[in-house]
Amino acid sequence: MRGYWTFAALALAGCSAEQAPAPEQEDAPIVLKAGQWTLSRTITGYNTPDITAEDYARMVGTKTEAKLCIAVGKDGRPDADALARPEGKDCTYKDASIRKGRFIATLACKADGGTSELVLEGNYTPESLTLGSSMTKTVGGKAVLRTTHDLSGKRTGDCAAG
Structure with missing residues (x-):
């Protein structure tokens, strides 16, 4: 009979213990697809040291x-x-957080006798993106142009061979 009580006690103990929650499954990553894209850019701000109204x-x-x-x-x-185009070339990422449909990055570029730094932030899917862009162009250590843009893009297919 002693074996029965031990079994019953273990069975009851198992019932009262909390079960560990199942580990959460991480969503599949959202990755931009390479290919042919159409990017549309609208200037929302444009400032130079001597800009007129x-x-x-x-x-x-x-x-x-x-x-x-x-x-x-x-x-x-x-x-x-x-x-970055047309506001820079030979650009590199200074930093970036691109995950779960959120895009935040800083780019460092060469730009017409100086450099430009672009800060991009917004959302994306594998085949579209909507970003805000803020750019500062510097020549000789002085900011000569600041712009902001709305940037949107849509993947339209694969790139042409060649």
Whole structure:
């Protein structure tokens, strides 16, 4: 009978113990897809040391569109030059947090006799992105241009061969 009571006590102890919660499954990563993209950029702010009200009014609201083949690295970072153009070239990521549909990055670029730094922040899916962009261009240690943009993009297919 003693074996029965031991078994019953263990069974009851098992019932009263809390079960550990199942580990949460992490969502599949959201990764931008490489390929042919159409990027649209609208200037929302434009400032230089000597800008006139007329120049500001002429620049703000200007829209441009570019069709680009964008590569995406193994780290999920899209080509920095594609995101920076036309405000910089030979760009590198200073820092980036690109995960779960959120994109925050700082790019360092060369720009017409100086450098430009772009801060990008927004949301993305594998085939679209919507970012705010803030750029400061510096020549000879002095800021000569500051712009802000709304940047949106849509993947339109694979890149043409060649």
